[in-house]
Amino acid sequence: MEGGSEMKVMTIVQAVTDALDIKLAEDPTIVTFGEDVGVEGGVFRVTEGLQKKHGEHRVFDSPLAESGIVGTAVGMAMAGLRPVVEMQFCGFVYPAFNQIISHAARIHNRSRGRYKTPMVIRFPYGGGINALEHHSESMEVLYAHIPGLKVVVPSTPYDAKGLLISAIESDDTIIFMEPKRIYRAIKQEVPEEKFTIPIGKAKVLSEGTDVTVVAYGAMIREAQKALALAKKDGISAELIDLRTIYPIDRETIAQSVKKTGRLVVVHEGPTTFGVAAEISAMVEEDVFQHLEAPVTRVTGFDTIVPLPRGEHHYIISPEKIYYGIQKSVRY
Amino acid sequence: MEGGSEMKVMTIVQAVTDALDIKLAEDPTIVTFGEDVGVEGGVFRVTEGLQKKHGEHRVFDSPLAESGIVGTAVGMAMAGLRPVVEMQFCGFVYPAFNQIISHAARIHNRSRGRYKTPMVIRFPYGGGINALEHHSESMEVLYAHIPGLKVVVPSTPYDAKGLLISAIESDDTIIFMEPKRIYRAIKQEVPEEKFTIPIGKAKVLSEGTDVTVVAYGAMIREAQKALALAKKDGISAELIDLRTIYPIDRETIAQSVKKTGRLVVVHEGPTTFGVAAEISAMVEEDVFQHLEAPVTRVTGFDTIVPLPRGEHHYIISPEKIYYGIQKSVRY
Amino acid sequence: MFKEFSPLEDKLFQVMDKDGEIIAPEWMPEISDERLVKAFKDMLFARTADLMAVSYQRQGRMFTYPPNFGQEAIAGGMAIVMRDQDWLVPAFRELGAWLAKGASLRDIFLYFMGYEEGTVFRGANNMVPIAVPIASQIVHAAGIGYAINYNKKDEVVYAVVGDGGTSEGDFAEGLNFAAVWNAPVVYIVQNNQFAISVPFKKQTRSINIAVKGIAFGVDSIKVDGNDIFAMTKAVQVAHEHASSGKGPVLIEAVTYRRGAHTTSDDPTKYRTKEEEESWACYDPIDRLRKYLVKKNLWDESKEESLISEYKKEVDRQFEAAENYAPYPLEDVFKYLYVDMPDDLKVQKVEHEKFLKWKEGLK
């Protein structure tokens, strides 16, 4: 994909910064803003250094108002800019919900293509960082179910960079959810130059024959640990990183399940009406006759993510995934 | 259920009015408000006459601000009232999303039970009335996926009355979605006195042996027409009215599918991450070995509901349900 | 102007009284006689189209429609000032402004007949679609204004909202962003005294809407919205203010919705005949006509035949809309994304299969 590019070790945070930096340098219509995004560089330091480098008109602080942030981005996009906005935490996107569902997702359809909204709404999601309420949720379904949006979740620094560049280059509105739990936990060699990863395509991370495991974001690392446990047990599991939540790459999943006959879906968000439900329904539609066991969901409780002292109850451990794998294989 | 009560022919609108009227008369802590709810009696005339009867402090107009309406209701509920608020249309709930997800759904959990939010957020939903954009959508999943909410959808005047009374009497926050397409289209004898229908229980509307059809709201009437078509074709279908979208009555569905081996789920909202996906996943978990065909979804496109001239493309016809039934049965 | 007519003292900016007399000549905007007559004719055309829309709707030839009756001078004033390169961010009740921007009446009818095509306004440069979710467009205007500054363009954004809309959080957020960013936006609130059935007094406790601008450091003025001269002058000053880098302006245009909220609404439920009549003498078209007649710029006897000409034109446009192509299945899917997901393609194909099967049923 990127022949001969220099590599650099990056965290997910650095990969996101790098993607923004590259695109800001390359395309003068790109602006990025949000609460504390400018001077401070964001509460997770994702935009650190970018204001100094690209100027105050391109990287800046906004007033504290999420509907204002997304809504002005919609206006900018209609006027020809390509805004990338940051919502500070997953739990603080909701004030912007009307602008997202009624406008960011729909202007192109409403105007029969006259106006586009090439914008990215990025925010950290997920638990595991000992945070207050509203800071730990995984509500990707709320976006993925909305016609007109695409939802992307990277799981590694490499993917974060390549997917974010694709998201910024997309002419559609992209919800870009960053697994904050592993913001700095994973370091990986990433090409220094620009590259893209297609939106809507899952990736088979490791091949296996007994069972397919689908996960994304911070759950990939946990799933990999679970696969190691399973392997010791003689179970050969295939791991698929979904990468995009909508549109789902049903083909890749179907192909895998055709081979393994069994499927475990892992995600942090609530079980009921969760991503696993949709994958379960799709797989049934696509490869019903190959299914040797019901799809197993290893997913969040239908509860609010507890405050830190209770979070271990909620968070999905490698063991719990492994448990799900066993359940599926032994069905 | 209600031995000896007088019956009265009602539409869904009248049944909702009647439920509100009965509860307002019975419980002085109940108030109901929203845009145009007071003097005018609401744009669908659901609260007509109630202000005159119960007074301006109990039935009233609010400023035009959905977050304000839901948020003040949360405050009222914490202070001991039992508010029932109206959102004018399904597409205008989104400005209130933060108050719904972050507070209405969570105050009880956050305060470890010290504060309750016994409130009902009711609004008309669904297509088929030749309306502008934002007036026709069915986004029940956006609420059903949120931990802390319950979501109720009646399909008949009888159910509207009994379920709304239960919703008002519930100490939890209830999203009450009214199928506006059949607001006045169905007339039915309904007991004049108070009665309740349990939240969280589906109803088997007609028994059958070949296939189970699950639907709710305005789709029930369409499903009944489809069943008539199927019957002519010699197919015996069992029809289940879900009544509550969360918590789903998985037991009733599972029992039925155990018997029929086949399931068709019908809803107006978008397919992907829709209600049918969850039901599909549940059924697979519960009665995998009884499933003789993949669950068939007869559901909305993953698009925005088109404006009236294109709505016929989107709307689910009895024929389309029948097509789904055939597909399932002939699998 | 903003100082002389401070909204804090609830001053009303007025140039012409209800009898068409100029009561504040020092504030009279410069408009050529010709342009003024054109403005009158445009308002007359808009009213003709508006009244006919209501009757088309009654005939069952169109869906719900929101009448503009009585509010025509607001768009009239905007029309005089707005340039081709300026942006129009509409709400849904400013027909005259849409027409002035170049939207075709046929398209507008198409919208209320139920075609998305009708809100594209292809002929209208820099006009965005109608905003149904109240006040959400106020925020877009700030963003467009940011983009104008960013690209150093000579453009001004006109954004419209109703009195009810000022209660929405987005009204506040939008004004705040526009102010902080010094965006060149002219916000026009059509205070027609009602949000459906809810009267202004129940919408807010503030003395007027213009004072709301103060919350955001935005220069604001309360204008007689039925006075074409006051509207024009206020919009001129606001335009100049915004385009010279002084930031957004808020104009409260005081008017009265003489018609129903929409064709589905029945105002007798919530207001009196007397109130309606008390506003009739402030009708913006009558006032301008009086002025023009006094100045010998208009001959009332010609009006009838002009209106019947307009009616024919409106009918022509309406019929063009009625004869518009049917809505293909494809259009449900085609525009949702620039890059359409396969899922959607499959859903369309599946639906076509069903349609074929259904054909076979018959």
Next chain:
Amino acid sequence: MFKEFSPLEDKLFQVMDKDGEIIAPEWMPEISDERLVKAFKDMLFARTADLMAVSYQRQGRMFTYPPNFGQEAIAGGMAIVMRDQDWLVPAFRELGAWLAKGASLRDIFLYFMGYEEGTVFRGANNMVPIAVPIASQIVHAAGIGYAINYNKKDEVVYAVVGDGGTSEGDFAEGLNFAAVWNAPVVYIVQNNQFAISVPFKKQTRSINIAVKGIAFGVDSIKVDGNDIFAMTKAVQVAHEHASSGKGPVLIEAVTYRRGAHTTSDDPTKYRTKEEEESWACYDPIDRLRKYLVKKNLWDESKEESLISEYKKEVDRQFEAAENYAPYPLEDVFKYLYVDMPDDLKVQKVEHEKFLKWKEGLK
């Protein structure tokens, strides 16, 4: 008061200067010497607890914590006026007000240690949980106020928010509802000059926050929030105003967040040492101390031992929090609904099965 100190002229209501001199004796609130000394001690206690919280956090014994350092007089003034039956609708940075309302320090620590139990505030009558989503609580206060009027109760609602919070749509919607409903709410904006890293000037273009009240017809005043006397007087007048049926009041309390936004924040990134120092001489505790010493109501030499007493008490409370029971699995599920869906019961049982299985793994 609202007229004399009109926010439109950006007047600042101040009673005591930075050296503890009373500069506006006519506005001096009536407070007994005893009560005043108690107020001082309470502020001192709050500061002690606050500083210790920061150091507990640094020791890794607590999660992220938002310091109150420098803002203590705002809660101090509220504490003098708020009655047991009054409501407190907190944001998250008004420790002294929570304590005054009867919240136990142990519970507060519990919250920042990661227990929901810590935001229940069982000892505090009519206090609702901390509101993390900025400004959302402003709307709740209006609703509580409605309920108070509805039940004809003698209660006033105190609702707190930060300067950044005034940009959220909910701030506007809440104030508007409270005003239209004539709700007895005292809104207090702690304008500590920053929303995390974003300075007041980037938050709004208005001259101050108090003027924002005008948008809603709400009497408003800008107060020196580091002046306990000005705060107390303003809150007294506001309380009287609200509880006598005149509707809500907005108090902008001008202060400075001397500490970091939270323990995860590093203010050197976005502000200068000089700026920080320029505010140090306005420290609310220092100012009150100066006044008390001059009046012979306080002996500075006693302070050290008092503080070490406080430290012991804070430690005791903190340790009680540290020794709090572990968080049972059950509590994840138990409180979400009053009437728990079966689904949730099943999820808990399934998880317990997994835990048993996991035990077996080892």
